Structures are given as structure tokens and as C-alpha cells.
Amino acid sequence: MTHKPPSAPSATYRLQIQPAFPFSAAAEAVPYLASLGVSHLHLSPVLEAVPGSAHGYDVVDHTAVRAELGGEEGLRALSRTARGHGLGLVLDIVPNHMAVPAPEWLNRPLWEVLREGPESRYARWFDIDWERHGGRVLLPVLGGRLGAELADLRLDGDVVRYHDHAFPVRPGTAHLPLPELLDAQWYRLAWWRLARTELNYRRFFTISGLIGVRVEDPEVFEATHATILRLLREGVVDGLRIDHPDGLADPAAYLRRLDEAAGGRWTVVEKILTGEERLPGGWPVAGTTGYDALRRVDGLFVDPAGEAELLAVYRGFTAQPPDRGGDWAATASAAAYEVVTRELAAEVSWLTRLATRICATDHTLRDHAPWALEAAIRELLVRVPVYRPYAVVGGEVAEGDAAMIRAAAEGARSAFGVPEEAEAVDLVRDLALGRAGTSPEHSAFCARFAQTSSALRAKSIEDKAFYRYVPLLSAGEVGGEPAAPAVPVADFHSFCAALQRDWPLTGTALSTHDTKRSADVRARLALLTEVPDEWADLVERVTKETARGGAAAPDRHVAWMAWQAAYGLLGTEQAPDRDRRAPDRATNARTDAAGPAPGARASITGADTDGGAGTATGIDPAADADADTGIGAGHAVGNAAGVGAAPTERLTAAVVKSVREAALRTSWTESDPAYEEAVAAFVAAGPCGAARTAMARFARSMAPAARANVLGMALLHLTMPGVPDVYQGTEREYAALVDPDNRRPAEFPSALLSALDEGRALRTLSEEKLHLTATALRLRREHPDWFGRLGSYKPLAATGPAADHCVAFARGGGAITAATRLSRRLEESGGWRDTELTLPEGPWMDTLSGRSVEGGRMPLRELLTEAPVALLVRRDE
Secondary structure, three states: OOOOOOOOOOOEEEEOOEOOEOHHHHHHHHHHHHHHOOOEEEEOOOEEEOOOOOOOOOEEEEEEEOHHHOHHHHHHHHHHHHHHOOOEEEEEEOOOEEEOOOOHHHOHHHHHHHHHHHHOOOHHHEOEOOOHHHOOEEEEEEOOOHHHHHHHEEEEOOEEEEOOEEEEOOOOOOOOOHHHHHHOOOEEEEEHHHHHHHOOEOEEOOEEEEEEEOOOOHHHHHHHHHHHHHHHHOOOOOEEEEOOHHHOOOHHHHHHHHHHHHOOOEEEEOOOOOOOOOOOOOOOOOEEOOHHHHHHHHHHOOOHHHHHHHHHHHHHHHOOOHHHOOOHHHHHHHHHHHHHHOOOHHHHHHHHHHHHHHHHOOHHHOOOOHHHHHHHHHHHHOOOOOOOOOOOOOOOOOHHHHHHHHHHHHHHHOOOOOOOOOHHHHHHHHHHOOOOOOOHHHHHHHHHHHHHHHHHHHHHHHHHHHHHOOOOHHHOOOOOOOOOOOOOHHHHHHHHHHHHHHOOOOEEEOOOOOOOOOHHHHHHHHHHHOOHHHHHHHHHHHHHHHHHOOOOOOOHHHHHHHHHHHHHHOOOOOOOOOOOOOHHHOOOHHHOOOOOOOOOOOOOOOOOOOOOOOOOOOOOHHHHOOOOOOOOHHHOOOOOOOOOOOOHHHHHHHHHHHHHHHOOOOOOOOOOHHHHHHHHHHHHHHHHHHOHHHHHHHHHHOHHHHHHHHHHHHHHHHHOOOEEEEEOOOOOOOOOOOOOOOOOOOOOOHHHHHHHHOOOOOOOHHHHHHHHHHHHHHHHHHOHHHHOOOOOEEEEOEEOOOHHHEEEEEEOOOEEEEEEOOHHHHHHOOOOOOOEEEEEEEEEEEOOOOOEEEEEEEEHHHHOOOOOEEEEEEOOO
């Protein structure tokens, strides 16, 4: 029997569909995922992409479902299987850009533009400045300057070939000698390093291999969305996730057009909100993809006093200058100036050309020097405190955005020594707000300024400053606030109440394909704010010991970062059946956690204890012996190595990527091989080598507190307002670092879930988390009236000496969540003692333990005695 899924999800499960995990593998996982309790599968992009792509965001053809994944029939088969189990499908779509592939003919619209030039019927598809480079598109694909690469270029009929690249020959030019032929094309082949300053097409951030698409054009929208909309109409797909809406010229207009064409389907947008920024109320969407929720949940488990102590320790240990990681504001500002003057120089140059042309056509604006316009653009961009403003020529600008740009302009004026020259800032301000005129150039500037602003924020904050300012690695997450990572309980409740009121069906997330560290890694890292002195002693000791062994860290900044990454990845598990005590009774719990003795041998070669086959994160691979190798076992992957050592290859790859992104000593484009080799040697000899005994001992000492954080974060995420998205594999303990470490196919422990459903005792933290996840998801699915649009959210306040260590709330009058926070501090202060939580009257049952609880004043030492979390439901339900 086929069951129709609900119109809005109760919960989604994100699957990274790729050639190693195609539609057929996803279909095999459907029975398990239905049993887990989700209502929809959330699929990564499925349209035709660059061959071999592991993510699908490099689309080359919007008209076809990707053949490597099983094609449209494979997607339809997956949809039929999902519907047979009561599940729907949500698709991730990429409206902002397409790939510039090799060979280039894979992107047929782009191929036609390269052959036919601005007269091509596809020229309107792409953001290209045809007035630059004599009306030619710069293609930065050459490994060196043209003269050095000519020998590798050859004419093959009507195609110019260069290694894997293929370029069309402009009609009527094939007879020319190669140098003249190249000059006669609608494109200019160039050294890849010229992209930084000379590129004349809009790209995704700073990736020249992804070209911006003009979906604001109705014809382009229809052509690029026809297949997706057809799949929606035909019931193959039920909802959408919109990738990077801030890259679009007019996100609001795009979303209105999409909403109308899609018939109001459930849609969330990957909008990164900064600080207290709010999603524009006029957008016809269910909400965001959930990074705003991630920050609030994470922040509950950060001790503000300990975070300040940890920051002081970090500064003393690394001695980083303020603008190179020592101070957040200085670091973020320096990174913004670097990116706007280097990586985004071409984008700033384009804006300057637009502004110069606008001035040239208006006598009242003449004599603004191009250098002053460029400086004003840069100075205004670096002061935009969010990803972008939302403004269009001829439209209204929200007062918040207008005030933000006015404030940025006031600061930008200070960069000019001559007041009259500072008037260029006022012009740029008005152009950015769409208030300076209505010509096509004015519209183009307004859109391009906002698009460049979002790219600047992403590249300077997410991809640079987050890797430089690292006192607490877990705070450097998408949407995070590294300068103030702690979130008070009252602020969390206010956020949740606002979600239930304004965006009850928004997406929420803890781990995604883009998080730099999975939720369980961040849960462990947050504990460092509760033990800053212990961490300081450990890091100082192991750094010196590693140096004495002949593998000193190349600098203390990378050492600090590597030690934290290693600790987060260790994945210590404890056995809940023999250590499930509350802090009052866990004085010696840190020495009881399950695991091998210090120094026990573990794989550090990257193969992991499971050979990459994918067991639950844990210190005892045998603990999950009951888990079958999984539906889609051939597509499985390891979650983390056991305690004793972090997997060398995974940790090294993540740390080397981090130092490249930080760009303090090496970078992607100006690499220092000797430095990177020293980093790799240090990681292998220290975190994955001689220091593993000390690191393992510390990890075991933190196991009970890690358990509280892992389970607490998971339960809050699954029961707070919004639609939780469970990233593949994270229903169990899941330790992953930055991509590609977090994008490998997962395994699906159907036999283990069945065993737990039949009452088998919980043995590991992974099993405990799986049990919690399934229980919460099933409850959401069974009671949409409690958790959905018509539900309610009511904070429950604890009273007593440890009240601040409890976060609790009621949903819809039928469910109550209670979780422990800052559990190590709680233990040190004497436990719950006389702290109580007042429950609504009536009989309740803890769905996680099966224990009955009576309403009224409940001592937390009783409610949370067996586990650090509780999920109560009324017993008469």
C-alpha cells in the first residue's frame, strides 16, 4: 500500500547522493529510515553535474536527472519506494550557478555562448560583462601564461583542445593559424592566476569553475526549473531546499516566482543569518535550513566564564597578533580587507566600472575619480555586518537594511582624507540601496553589490577568519558568533518562541554537508570551556613532548587547532548500562568510562578500526557487533576511529585544509609545501602518535560530560520548534571534520534499530543516541499537533541551586523535553542537590527509559538520574 506523505515534513533525513551512493542505494535504506521516524528524504542535488562529482552542486544540465545516480527513472523508483513506506522527497536545488566543466561542451548553454558570443540565445543566461576584454569571456584555465602553454593547445576540427578542456571554434575562424584563431574567439584563454583581477563573469564566491546564472530572467528561470517543477507536479518530489539564495540578484522575486510555480510547496532556503538578523518576513518560504538553530543549540553548552578563560589560555599559548587570530573583531576585519582587495578584486573592479559608467552618463555625478569609487566600494563592503542587504531599484528597502548601509557608509567615509572625495561613499551608498537611478546600470550595480557582499562575507568569515581565530574550534561554524559563542537559557527560549510564532515549519540542523565539524565533535569541544585549566595543562604538555620527539609544531597556532581537532574526533564512548549516573553520583565516573587502557593500540593509518566500512563512532568496535553491515553496506563509510589515536589521514587532511583556508603561512593559491609537510609531520607524530595516550586519557575523563552534551544537543534539536534535518549517519554518534570528511556515504543499522526496539539493553553512546533519535522522531511524526504549525512552545523553569544547568520546555501540552547543560560544572558544584523542575500536573512517562513520572515539583536528581536527558509524554496519550 502506498502512503501519501504529509504536505510539510515532520523531519527530514539528508542523504548525500553521489555515484558511490546512487538512488538505488538510497532506496535500499528507505525501510530503515521510515522505521527511524523521518517523514521525508532530503536529497543533495540530483540534476546532471560534472562527471564524478561527489556533491552535485556543479550542475551542467538542468533538463536531466543525473545519469550517474540512476537517471530520472532511478529517482522515480526511489520516490515510489519512499511513498510505499509513507515518505516523501525534498530536493536540494542550485539556482545560482552552473559548472564551467572540462570538457566545456558538457554545459551546452555555456558552449553555445562561447561559440556564438553575445548574440547567442543563451547569452542572457549568464552574468558576463561583455564590455570587458573587448567583448570576450576570460576563461582562466591555463596552467601558465599563454605563451608557455601554446604547445599544449591544438585545433581538432571545430574544437580547440587543451588537456581535458575543449572549446568551440567561432564559425568562420577555423582556417586561421592557432595564435590568430585564439584571438578571434568570443573567449580568451588565460593563465588561471588572472581570474583574481581579470575575470568578467559572475562566479560562485571565488570559484571560477562555477559561473553565475541569471535566474532573475523569466526565460532563464523557466528553462532552468522546468524539470524540477515537472517532478513536483507529477508527485515525484514534495519539497525544496534552495542553495545559496544570497547569490541571486533579487532573492525575494525569485522565491515568489518559485512559490507560484511550485504551488506553495514546503521550501527552505540556505540563508545564513548573522547575530540577531531575521529572515525577511515577505519571503514565501517555510524558513531557513537551520544554521540559526544550530548556533543556539551549540551555545547552550558553552560556559561563558570558561570560554573567557579558554580565550586567555589560547592567547597566551599561541601569541597570535590581534588581526591574525588573537582578537575576533580585528581578525574578521583584516580578513575582509584581504578578500576584498585580493580574491574579489575582479568583482570590485566590475562594480567600479559600473559606477564609473553611471557617473559618465550623469553630469551631476561627473568627476568622481575611479580610484575613489573603488575605494568607497571596498570600504562600504567590508563594513556590511551581515551577508548582504536586500534592495532593488524601484523597490522598497527594509529600514533595517537601509540603516545598516547608512551606518556602514559613515564608517567608510573615515577612510578618506579629503571630505569632497569621501562623497564617493554617499554615491555608492545610494547605488547599493537602489536609490540613485533606474537605468539598467543602476539595477546591475545594486544587484552586484549585494551579490559581492555575500561572497565577501562567506570567504572572509567562513573560509578565513573562522580558521584564524580558534580559541574554541566549535564556535567557528556557519552562522556562528566566535566572539560570543555562549547562549543563555533565556535567549534560547526566546529564539524558540519566535520560531514557533513566526516560522513553525523552518528547517533546523546540527550537522550538514557544510558544517566544519559534526555536532558530536562540537559537543566534545564545547566541554573545553568547562575545563580550560585542564586543557591548558594538557596542550602545553603534549606540545612539548611532541617537540622533544623531534616533530615540533611549525607554529603554536596550528598546534592548538590540531589538538582540538584530534580531541573532537576521538569519539570516546561510554557504556550507558554501567555508567548512567547523574552528576550527584558520578564523582568517579570519569575513570569508569568504557574503553581500552591508555596506550592501547589503535589504527592511525586512516583505514580505521573498521577498514572504512563504517561502524559507529566508538572506543570498542565490538560494542556494535549486533549492527549489521547495513543496507547499502557497499556504500558505507567509517564515522571515526577508536580512542587511542585519531585517524591520521583524515585528521591531517582537515588540519592542512584549515591552514590553507586560514592563509597565514600557506594557502590554496600560494602554497608553502615545506610548511604543509611540517604540519602533516606534526599531526602524525603528535595527535596521532606519541601524544595519543595522554589525549585518550583526557577523552575518557570527559566521557560522562560528552555523553550529556551529545544526547542533550540531539534531544533539543529533535524537539524544538521547526523541522529537524538529520544528516546521514548522525542518528548515532558521528564524528566528522570538514568536507570531504563529512560527505562520505553512511551506513544504516537496521538490525541494530530493530534489536533496540525489541528491548535490547543499550550498550554504547551510539546506541543511546539512536534510541533517543528514533523515539523523538516517531513522537514528532505521531503528534504533528504538538510539534507542527499548530503546536506550542512553553519554557519550563527549574528552581534551586543548579537551575541554570537545566533547559526544559513543553510542546503542545503533550511532550516535555529536559536536558542537562554544563554537566562538568554541575558535577563540580555538587550536582542537582535540591533543584526541581515543576511539571504540568498529571501522569507522565519518560519515553527514553519507560519510567513513570508524576506532575508537580520534580527533583532533577530523580528525573535525570539514569540519563542526562528526558523526553516525557502524558501517560494517557
